[in-house]
Amino acid sequence: MSAQPVNPNLPPDHVTVFIDGVELAAPKGSMIIQAADKAGIPIPRFCYHDKLAVAANCRMCLVDTEVGGRSAPKPSPACATPVMDGLKVFTRNEKALKAQRNVMEFLLINHPLDCPVCDQGGECELQDLSLGYGRSVSRFVERKRVVPDEDIGPLVATEMTRCIHCTRCIRFTGEIAGTYELGGMYRGESLQIGTYDGKPLTTELSGNVIDVCPVGALTNKVFQFRARPWELIARESLGYHDAMGSNLFLHTRRGEVLRTVPRENEAVNECWLSDRDRYSHQGLGAADRATAPLRKVDGQWREVSWSEGLAAAAQILRAHRGDALGVLAHPATSNEEGGLLALLAAELGSGNIDHRIGNRDFSDAAVAEPFGLPLAEIEDADVVVLVGSNVRHELPLLHARLRKAQVNRNARIHAVNPVDFDFTFALAGKQIVPPSRLAQALGDTSLRQAAQEATRAVVIVGAIAENHPQAAAIRAAAREFAVATGAALCRIPQGANAVGLARAGVLPDVRAAGGRDVAGMFAEPRSAYVLYGIEPGLDFADTAAALKALDAAQVVAFSQFACESTRAVADVILPIGALPEIEATLTNLNGIEQVAHAAGKPPGQAREGWRVLRALGGELELAGFGFTDLAGARALLEGGRKVQVKPGSAGDVGQGGLELALVPAIYRTDAVVRRAAALQAHPLNRAACIVLNPADAAAAGLADGAMAKARGASGTAALPVEVDGRVAAGAAWIEGGHGATAPLGAGRVEVVAA
Template sequence: MSAQPNNPGGTPAIVPEGHVTVEIDGQSLVVPKGSMIIQAADKAGIPIPRFCYHEKLPIAANCRMCLVDVEKSPKPAPACATPVMDGMKVATRSEKALKFQRSVMEFLLINHPLDCPVCDQGGECELQDVSLGYGRSVSRFNERKRVVPDEDIGPLVATEMTRCIQCTRCVRFTADVAGTYELGGMYRGENLQIGTYDGKPLTTELSGNVVDVCPVGALTNKVFQFRARPWELTARESLGYHDAMGSNLFLHVRRGEVLRSVPRDNELVNECWLSDRDRYSHQGLYSADRAVKPLRKVNGEWQEVSWAEGLAAAKDILAANNGDDLGVLVHPSASNEEGALLARLASGLGTGNIDHRIQNRDFSDAATAEVFGLSLAEIEAADTIVVLGSNIRHELPLLHARLRKAQTTRNAKIHAINPVDFDFAFKLAGKQIVAPSKFVDALGNADLRQAVTGNAVLIVGGIAENHPQAAAIRAAARDFAAATGAKLCRIPQGANAVGLSRAGVLPAGKDVNAMLAQPRKAYALYGIEPGLDFADTAAARKALAGAQVVAFSQFACASTRDVADVILPIGALPEIDATLTNLDGREQSARAGGKLPGEAREGWRVLRALGGELALSGFEFTDLAGLRASLAPVTVNVSTSAATPVAGEGLEVASTAAIYRTDAVVRRALALQSHPLNAAPRIVLNSDDAARLQLVEGQMAKVGTDAGKATLPVVVDARVAAGSVWIESGHGATAPLGAARVTVVAA
C-alpha cells in the first residue's frame, strides 16, 4: 500500500484505478481504495496515536486511542477501522480530535497501576510515550484501582496483568499469527482480563513475540526481567543462527554481556517476528562449560596453556597428519569467513577430506545445500504447498508461520507427506503418513499430483534430507517438481549450509560418513559438540577416540574433552563479526555484540594464526576486511559414497531434531530447556506396533542397533506411521541411535 501526495505542484493529478483522493491534516493524498485512515496516514508520515492497531495483526478497534475528526461525521472515527472514501477530509490534530484522544488516554489510565519505576517496560513503553503527549498531569479519578491476578504462562514470558489495557494484540498474535489460540479475553465489562483459558504455559514456538506486540508492561521477557534498563543497552545488528532462515535481530548488550535479543524488521526474511529459539538462545553463551582458555591434554590430564602453546600443539598434530590422514569436520553454522579459511587450511594440508554435512547420511548423489526455488516472501503467494519430510513448525518456525499466513490470507492448499502427523497450526488439504522409505512412492501418488495446481512449491525437510536413502528421495522430489511445475525448496541442514557449500567446505576426498567409517589419523573439529551433533554419534565417537583431534570449540564439554587433544576456544556468532548465507541465498552480516569470554578469540583469527604457523598460502591478510576481500565462491567436485540400505529387521527410524536441542548453544539455554515443547527423550510408535511388541504407554524399552543401544520410555501415539518409530535427536539418551532401523523390546 502507498499513500502519495496529490497535486504537489498545483496541477491536476491523475488518480490511478483502484485509488481515491483523501485529505489528512490539509495534505491531499492518493491512497488505495479500502485502506484505513491510519494506514494512509502512516504511509504519509502523519502520526496518529494507537495501542491496539498493529500492521501485522487483524484490526480490533478496541482501544479507541486513534479517534480522529472526519468532516461531516457527527462522531469521532477510529482511524484504524475507518476506510477512506473519495474526497474524505480528516483532522488528526484539530481541537476536537485532540479532545477525543486525551479523553481516551485518561480512561485508559484509570486502572493502570502507574508503576513505571519498577516496570521492565519502562523507557520503551508505548503507553509512556503516548501518555506524555496526550495524558493529564493529574488524574481526576481517585477510586480504587482494580487488580488482576497474574498467571504463570511459562519460562519465557512474565506477566503483570494489572498493567494490561486490553488492546488484545497478544490475543490476536497467538490466534492469527502463531495459530495456537492460547490467549483470550475472559469476563466482561470492567472485569475483562486477558489470560489463558486453562492456566497452562504458552506452547507456541513464537511466544516471545507477545512481548514485542504488548504496548505496556503486562507481558515482558522473563529471562531479561529486572536485568537492565533500555538506556543502559547497546543494540548490535545480528542474525539467528539456529536454522537456515537467518532471522534478522538486534542483540541488546550491556558491558559486553548479551542480555536479550529482539527482532529486526526485514520483510523478506522474518518480517517483524522472531522464533523463541533465536530470541532466548543467548542464555547458552554463558554456560559453565564455556571454553575460555586454550587447553592441551598432557598424560591424559587437561592443562590450561597459552595461545602460543595451544597453536603449537595444534600445528604439530596437523603437520604430522596431513594429506589423506587428516579429516576436517565443520559445524554447518560456521560463518562464511570461517568456512573459507577452513577450506584453505584443508587444501594447504593436502587433504580433500572436509565436510560440513554432519547430519546427513546419504552422499551417493553428492547433494549439497541449495537456495530455495521460491523466496520466503514469494511462498506466501503460493496456491499449493507440499511439505515433504519435515516437522516444519520445529524445523523452521517462521516458515511455518508464513505457510499459515498463505492459507489464512490466500486459501493456499497445503499437503504433507510425513512419518508422523505433526501438529501444524494450519489445516491440511491432504496428507500421507508413511514411513520415510515410502516417501518416493508418496510423491508419485496420482491424486497428489493432480491436486498440485497454480503457483506450487515443494518443501523438503530434514527427515528426508537426513534419511539413509535421501538421494532417492531428492531424485523423486526433482521429478515431482518437474512433472507438476512446483518450485523445489530443499531446507538447508544448518544455519549456513548454503554459504559453506559456496565456500568449498565440501569433500573432494572423503565425506563425513567415509571419514568416520574409515577413521583418519587426525581430525580438526570446528564448532562441533561430538557427543550430540553427528548423525551417527557412535561411529563419530569411535573414530575420534582413536585419532589425534584438534577442536576449535565454543564449549569444553565432556564429549569434546573425551576425544580432543587440543581445545582452542572460539567465539559464537553473537560475539564475532561474520556473514551467513540463508536459504534464499541472501548473504547477511552480523556484528559482534557480546564480549568474547576469557581468552577466546574469533574463529577467523585463530585460523589465520594457525595457517601462519603452518606457513600456508591464503593466510597473509591482517584483518577481517582483508579476509573478506579475498573471498570468492569455490567449486568442488564433490565425492560420493554408497547409500545405506534400509532393509532389515526392526522399526524404521523417523528422526527429527528436538526444537530446543539443535546445537550446543541452544542446548545450554536454561529457559528453553524448561519450555513445554522441549520433551524428554523417548520413543514414539503407533498402537499396532506397540501391541505387536507387547509395549504399553510409559513402559521402558530397550532400543538398539549394531552401533549402539538406549533405554527409553515408550509413548504410544496414533499419529506415527505403521512400521516406524519417531525419535528426537539432540539428546544424549538418543544419540546412540543413528541408524536406519532399530529393534525395540521391553526393558
C-alpha cells in the first residue's frame, strides 16, 4: 500500500515539501533549488542557471535534507536533488552552513585576490557570497595556480586564473548558442576552460557568457576598465537592429552609454542578448557623428545655428510642396518620429512617403505585419519551414529559439534557401535553389505533407525573399502554403520598427499627391527629398538609382551621422539622437509596442528627432505641430494614420548571368552597427566578396581568391571570389551593407575575371 500524500488537495503532478519550515507545493521532478527560488528562499549557487542544464559541480548549494524523520547522511546539492512528498530541507542549519562555508573555502584556495582591478568587482557573485560564507583568513599558504589567458575575440575579455569551473560558459555555448566552442581541458586541479584551438568565439551570442560567468573570468572587452558598476545608471531600452526588439538596460555615466546588458522578458529575448544589440552602442561615438546643424553654402559645408538650419530646411520644403516632395525614413525610426514625418508629408500635400527602403518588389503593396504566432510559442512548433532566410544572422535569438524547439520538442526544420547556411540545428530537409525559384520550391509535395501532418507548423519568410525583385510571388506562395497546411505565417519585418511605421502610416498614400513608393520616387525623381535616419550610400535597395535621384534634387537630411554619402547628396543636415539617446516606442515582430527610455545624451547640439520635427513644422506654420512635449505628440498621433497603398512596380530579375542572392550582413545592417569597431573586428563580419558555386566559378574561369568583376543592371563591382558548394548553382551570394557590393543592386550579374 502506497503512502498517502502529505496534502491530498494538491494536483497529482505536485508534491509537498518543507523548506526552512515553509510548506510549499512543487512540481514532481523539479529540484529543491527551483522550489526555493519560487518561494523566494535564497540558496547560494554558482554553477546552477535556470536556463542551462544542471551540472552540480560547484556544490555551493549544499543543503540538509530529511525524509520520514531520517536525515540524509551527507548534505545534498539543491540543484540536483529532486523534490519528493514530505521532504524537509534546511538551508541555514549548522550542517548546511558548515558545508557551504567549506565549499567557499575550497573555491577561494586558488582564486586571485585581485578584486580592486577586476571588472566584475561590485557585481561579482563570488564576491557577494564570500562575504556571507567566506572565512576572514585563509588556511591555504601554498602558491596559487595561474592559468594562461587566450584571446577569444574582440568582444569577450578573459582572466581564466579567476575561473571557478562552474562550466556555465561551456553549457551556454553548447546548449543555447549551439557552437560548442568552449570546453574543459585537463583534469583535477589542472582543469582549464578554453577553446582548445585558440580561435576567437564565432557565435553571434558570445556576449552572454559574460552574463552567466559568476566571477571575473569572462568580462566585456569593450567596457573593460572604463567604469565601476556603482558609477553607472541603468535605463530601460530596446534593441533596434532587428525586429525582435530585445529588452535591455543601457548603463550610462554622465550621459555616455558605456555598456548594454539584457533585461529579462520571456516573451521576447528571455534573458539573452545578441552581440549586435550588446555592442552596437560603441558606434554612437563615431568620428562622423552629426553634432551641429550643417548647411551647404557654395558647395562647402559649414556649421550653422539651429534657427538658420531650420530656416534653410523650411525654405526647401516650401518651394517643393505636394508631388514634388519625397519623404524617406529608415525602418528603425521610432513610432513618434515616423508619425510626425507622416503628418509633415500630409501637411505639405505629399503622398510620396515610405520606409520600405530595402524592398524591390512593390507590386502587391505588401507591408510588414506581426508574426502569425507569438515569438515565445515558436519554440513549441514541431515543423518549421524557413524561406529565404539566414535566420541565424537576421534574428539571432529567433535562431536560438528554433534550436530550442528542436532540442526540446524534436522539431523538424526545413529550409528553402539559395545558400545552405550554417545553422546550429539539423535540417530535416533542404532545397537549395536560386532565389527566383523559392516560390516554386514551396510547392514541393513532401514539404507540404510534412507541414500538414504537424500539430503546430510555422513558415518563416526572411530577408532574401522579402527583398527580392520577385518578392510578391514568394510572399503569395508562402501565404498559399500557410493556408493549405494550417501553418502560421511569420514574415520577418525588414527593419526594427517596420511594423510600427506601417501602422503609423509611413507609407505612400494614393489620396494625396503622388502616392509613390520608394522605387517610384527614384524611377520618377522628385525635386526635393527628406531623408530620415538614412545613410544613402548603403541603406537603399538600389543604391545607384537612389544616389542619382538624390544628387539631382534638394535634400533635407535628419541624420545621426554626417557621413560622406549624406554630405554628397544633402543640402541641409539636421543632427538627431539615436534610439539610446531618446524617449521612444518601437513595435516589435509580435506587434507589441515597447518603450525605450533615454539613456545617453545626444552629442553636441543634436536633438531628439521629435523636437526637430516639431520645430520644423512650426517654422513651416503647419497645423498639428503646436504640441510642446512628447506626451502631446503621442496624443496627436494616437491610433496611427490610415493610408491607401496602391500596388507599385515589380523588380526586374533580368536575363543571363548569375542570379544574385543578396543576404544582409550581420554586422552591416545599419549606420550605428557599421561604426561599432568591436563588431567590425568580429570573425562573422566578413569582407565584401562574391561567393560562387564551383561549377559556376569554373565556367567563368575563376578560382578561389581571384578578383572578379560583377556587372549588374545598376553598376559594376570588383570583388574577391570565394568558391563554395553551399551556393545554389546559377546563383551568386553577396552580403549587403558593404560599399563594395552596393553598386550591384539586385537581379542578375555577369561575373568575369578582373
